Structures are given as structure tokens and as C-alpha cells.
Amino acid sequence: MTSNNDILFTRAQLTTPGGVNSPVRAFRSVGGTPRFITRAEGPYFWDADERRYIDYIGSWGPAIVGHAHPAVVKAVQDAAARGLSFGAPTEGEVLIAEEICKLVPSIEQVRLVSSGTEATMSALRLARGATGRDKIVKFEGCYHGHADSLLVKAGSGLLTFGNPTSSGVPADFVKHTLVLDYNNVAQLEEAFNNMGDEIACVIVEPVAGNMNLIRATPEFLQAMRRLCTKHGAVLIFDEVMSGFRVALGGAQALYQVTPDITALGKVIGGGLPVAAFGGRADLMQHMAPLGGVYQAGTLSGNPVAVAAGMTTLKLIQEADFYQHLSAQTLKLTQGLTNVAAQAGVAFCADAIGGMFGLYFSEKVPTTFAEMMATDKEQFNVFFHAMLDAGVYLAPSAFEAGFVSAQHNDEVIAATLAAAHGAFAKLA
Structure with missing residues (x-):
């Protein structure tokens, strides 16, 4: 049959x-x-x-919390009965933002979006806007969504910039993306020694989940934090996957390394499309409508999705x-x-x-x-x-x-x- x-x-x-x-x-x-x-x-x-x-x-x-958890399903049903989307602020957005800031101390302010790709793409734009620099550092095997500047494979030498890994991505889009080896402290130090004043940010999965599960070493993340602080670069933790998955405060709580910006997703939506990026208040003040870094989304903070996410965040605190x-x-x-x-x-x-x-x-x-x-x-x-x-x-x-x-x-x-x-x- x-x-x-x-x-x-x-x-x-x-x-x-x-x-x-x-x-x-x-x-x-x-x-x-x-x-x-x-x-x-x-x-x-x-x-x-x-x-x-x-x-x-x-x-x-x-x-x-498992598929179709009764509390999450009821929250979604109740929210849907009140309306599916408004394109205007809701109390639910305020509540989940407060919850995220409470659970992840490095996040003082947060902006909701609909996907992990949106979160990391916006975090990069924020880092570049706040620093006035163009170059970014990422690591081989880490996946940060399908934004053009992140679809990159390593260059041919240690300090050469990356090449597109997807058709349709112009080489110019990735010419500022430097791809280094994950868990290689010496490479990271060399990159900053050579071009530290040009690097806007370093983005990393502190627990990688897209080359199978690979943990960052504590020395690797600590070096990253030290070098970013020394050279005025922004440290971005992509915790779309590891956030609330490896610990209540994410991988950063386990490693005790504080990023400047964190990208979140997956668990904070409870199965519906919710993601977020957030960090220090002085950085987040660069976001429109307060600053010159633009980002927007009609369905950002969707009330039904936020209800699923908020209920999930409550359940994992039991x-x-x-x-x-x-x-x-x-x-x-x-x-x-x-x-x-x-x-x-x-x-x-x-x-x-x-x-x-x-x-x-x-x-x-x-x-x-x-x-x-x-x-x-x-x-x-x-x-x-x-x-x-x-x-x-x-x-x-x-x-x-x-x-x-x-x-x-x-x-x-x-x-x-x-x-x-x-x-x-x-x-």
C-alpha cells in the first residue's frame, strides 16, 4: 500500500x-x-x-514542555478568541519583555520579532549602527539564520574574508564577514590584533546546535568577551537555540559570560513564531524610533504567539x-x-x-x-x-x-x- x-x-x-x-x-x-x-x-x-x-x-x-501542553493550548485559544493580530501594542508584549529581562540579566531592553533570522540580522545591524564599523566575526559551523551577510564559508586563509555559501548572495554582501574556527582562541586574538578597530561585533552560538551539538570552551568565550571589551566591539550571543534550552538563563548563565546583545527564539514562542534580540539599554537606544537603526515587523509581538511564549516561560520556571x-x-x-x-x-x-x-x-x-x-x-x-x-x-x-x-x-x-x-x- x-x-x-x-x-x-x-x-x-x-x-x-x-x-x-x-x-x-x-x-x-x-x-x-x-x-x-x-x-x-x-x-x-x-x-x-x-x-x-x-x-x-x-x-x-x-x-x-512537550507538544500540545494543555496550559499553552488554552493560552493560545484564549488569545485567538480576542483577535489574531492588531498591528498595535498589547499588554502581552510588555509582559513577555519584562519576563525575558528578568530571566536573562544581560538583557535590559528587548525588541520582539518573528524569527531567529530576524533577530540575528537585526542584532548585527544594531552592532554596526552603534559602533560605526562594518566588519563582523563569525565562526565556521555556527548558523545564524539566512540573512545575506551570515551565509558565509571561511576564506582561504586565516585573515581572509568569507565567500557566499548561497547563490543569490553577492560577494560584496559578505566581504566584511570574517569566518574563524570555533573554539580557536589564537585565531580570534590574531584577528583582533590585526583589525580590532574595524570589527563591529562577534556573533557566536555559545552552545552550537547547527553542526550538531558542540560546546564552546570557557576559554573561548572568555577571550571573546575580553577582546570585544578591549577593542570596543559588540559581543552577540546567538541563543535562538540554546536560550532557555540549556538553562533558565541560557548558555550565558552556565558560562557566566555576559554578552552585549542576545538573540533569542524557539522556546520563547512555545512553538509559535516569536523571537527577540536585546541587551544593554544604551545599545538598544540606537533602535528606531529612538535612534537611527531601523527595524520593523507587522507581526512582531503577535498576541497569539506571545501568549504561547509567555505561558511556556512560566512553565519552565516550575x-x-x-x-x-x-x-x-x-x-x-x-x-x-x-x-x-x-x-x-x-x-x-x-x-x-x-x-x-x-x-x-x-x-x-x-x-x-x-x-x-x-x-x-x-x-x-x-x-x-x-x-x-x-x-x-x-x-x-x-x-x-x-x-x-x-x-x-x-x-x-x-x-x-x-x-x-x-x-x-x-x-
């Missing part, structure tokens, strides 16, 4: 490029037909064939929420590591808060190059074996995974049972 997923994918490709609205969903990295999801609840979702999966992407992070979330994520990664070892498969895993990474290698990668050296073919076999067993992992070896508060011991045990069969295929 033909799968409904196959039917939908065939139809989708007629009207949508590649049949998807975000590339990783197409399964091109792992092969096969993407699953079209019809509903979700708790740690599960169901596809168009009504097959249930344990979900470890959680909408790529937002579903931290007692022991992060202790439980971290414990369940560790049970998953340690369990998978043990199962792989029993099967004699070269495999390791890492976890921080509710994020995790799986690597077919002898040790956890710390750089983009090390991540690229892992065995992608083994991952692909593992991915499909787990999918066949009802466990949905990220359909790419280069994406982090996510655990929700609803992934209880029974769910973890079912995942590990599936993994026994999956690793056996690789032995």
Missing part, C-alpha cells in the same frame, strides 16, 4: 521547491521520504499514516524543571553510549540541559573540522533504523536533538530498546 507520506511528498514537490518549506525537512541528507506530521502530544507525534514516533526534534527546540530535563537528557545519551559500546560501534554523545548531540566517532567533537570527520554514513543507517522502530531523530548528522519534560523513563527506555536493534545493524 502506498504511504500517505509518499503521496503528500509527491504533491508537495509540484507546488513547493523540494516539497518542503525548510531544507532539512526534505531528508536529502539521510535519504528516503519525509514524514508529514498530522498531530503531536507530549513526547510523540504522528505522521500521515497515523504512525506514532517518539520525537527528538521538538520543532527544533520550542517544545520544551521547581526542579531543569534538573528533571537535564537528568532525562543524560539518561538518553548515556544509555545510547552504553548500547553502542555493547554492540562495538564507535559512538559517543553529549548533553547540556535539554539539548543533545550524537556522534559516530571515538570522541565528542569540539570543532567544525572534527564534526566533519565523523561517520555520516553510519549515522544515516542508524537514523533510518531508529525511524523504522518509531523514533524520530534529526534527519541530519549535523543537527542537535532535543528532549522535552514529557520524555519520561518509559519513553527513554523505549528509545534505548529501539537503539539495540539499530546499533546491531552497524556492528
Whole structure:
């Protein structure tokens, strides 16, 4: 019998490029037909064939309290009944801004937007506007959305500027973007020694989630903070993924490194399109209508989306929420590591808060190059074996995974049972 997923994918490709609205969903990295999801609840979702999966992407992070949490659903329903969009200020925007500023001390003022790309793009513009400089520093393997100046690969030498990684991005757009190696303090110091007075900002994922999960070293982030302060550059933490995912105050709370601007997203929308950028009040004063840095959005602070986000932010502040979330994520990664070892498969895993990474290698990668050296073919076999067993992992070896508060011991045990069969295929 033909799968409904196959039917939908065939139809989708007629009207949508590649049949998807975000590339990783197409399964091109792992092969096969993407699953079209019809509903979700708790740690599960169901596809168009009504097959249930344990979900470890959680909408790529937002579903931290589980899918369709009753409190979040009710907040959305109540907000929708009052109107879907106004194009005017609401009290909900004030409340969520106050909550974000309370939970992330480095943020004194915040501006709401609708996507992580908007947040990082606007943060860069703010940094350039505040400093009067053009050059930015980013790191190989960090993804900050699809704004032109951020779709860059490393140049051919240490201090050469990047080249576009997407067609349609003029070279002129990225000529001010310097791409360095993640976790390489010496490179960062050399860049600032050579052109420190030209650098507007450094943007970084303090816990990278788009080259799989890779942690920044404390020395790397501390050097970044020191050099930005010394040379008058703005330090931007892209916590669209790690914000409220790895800890209540984000990665910056764990590392005790204070950025000047933070980009947030995913969890603060609770599954609906909300993102934000914020930081020191003196920097945020450069934003229109107060200053000359322009940014606007008709749906920014949408009342329905803000209701979902605000309710989620309240739920994650419940007692022991992060202790439980971290414990369940560790049970998953340690369990998978043990199962792989029993099967004699070269495999390791890492976890921080509710994020995790799986690597077919002898040790956890710390750089983009090390991540690229892992065995992608083994991952692909593992991915499909787990999918066949009802466990949905990220359909790419280069994406982090996510655990929700609803992934209880029974769910973890079912995942590990599936993994026994999956690793056996690789032995």
C-alpha cells in the first residue's frame, strides 16, 4: 500500500521547491521520504499514516514542555478568541519583555520579532549602527539564520574574508564577514590584533546546535568577551537555540559570560513564531524610533504567539524543571553510549540541559573540522533504523536533538530498546 507520506511528498514537490518549506525537512541528507506530521502530544507525534514516533526534534527546540501542553493550548485559544493580530501594542508584549529581562540579566531592553533570522540580522545591524564599523566575526559551523551577510564559508586563509555559501548572495554582501574556527582562541586574538578597530561585533552560538551539538570552551568565550571589551566591539550571543534550552538563563548563565546583545527564539514562542534580540539599554537606544537603526515587523509581538511564549516561560520556571530535563537528557545519551559500546560501534554523545548531540566517532567533537570527520554514513543507517522502530531523530548528522519534560523513563527506555536493534545493524 502506498504511504500517505509518499503521496503528500509527491504533491508537495509540484507546488513547493523540494516539497518542503525548510531544507532539512526534505531528508536529502539521510535519504528516503519525509514524514508529514498530522498531530503531536507530549513526547510523540504522528505522521500521515497515523504512525506514532517518539520525537527528538521538538520543532527544533520550542517544545520544551512537550507538544500540545494543555496550559499553552488554552493560552493560545484564549488569545485567538480576542483577535489574531492588531498591528498595535498589547499588554502581552510588555509582559513577555519584562519576563525575558528578568530571566536573562544581560538583557535590559528587548525588541520582539518573528524569527531567529530576524533577530540575528537585526542584532548585527544594531552592532554596526552603534559602533560605526562594518566588519563582523563569525565562526565556521555556527548558523545564524539566512540573512545575506551570515551565509558565509571561511576564506582561504586565516585573515581572509568569507565567500557566499548561497547563490543569490553577492560577494560584496559578505566581504566584511570574517569566518574563524570555533573554539580557536589564537585565531580570534590574531584577528583582533590585526583589525580590532574595524570589527563591529562577534556573533557566536555559545552552545552550537547547527553542526550538531558542540560546546564552546570557557576559554573561548572568555577571550571573546575580553577582546570585544578591549577593542570596543559588540559581543552577540546567538541563543535562538540554546536560550532557555540549556538553562533558565541560557548558555550565558552556565558560562557566566555576559554578552552585549542576545538573540533569542524557539522556546520563547512555545512553538509559535516569536523571537527577540536585546541587551544593554544604551545599545538598544540606537533602535528606531529612538535612534537611527531601523527595524520593523507587522507581526512582531503577535498576541497569539506571545501568549504561547509567555505561558511556556512560566512553565519552565516550575521547581526542579531543569534538573528533571537535564537528568532525562543524560539518561538518553548515556544509555545510547552504553548500547553502542555493547554492540562495538564507535559512538559517543553529549548533553547540556535539554539539548543533545550524537556522534559516530571515538570522541565528542569540539570543532567544525572534527564534526566533519565523523561517520555520516553510519549515522544515516542508524537514523533510518531508529525511524523504522518509531523514533524520530534529526534527519541530519549535523543537527542537535532535543528532549522535552514529557520524555519520561518509559519513553527513554523505549528509545534505548529501539537503539539495540539499530546499533546491531552497524556492528
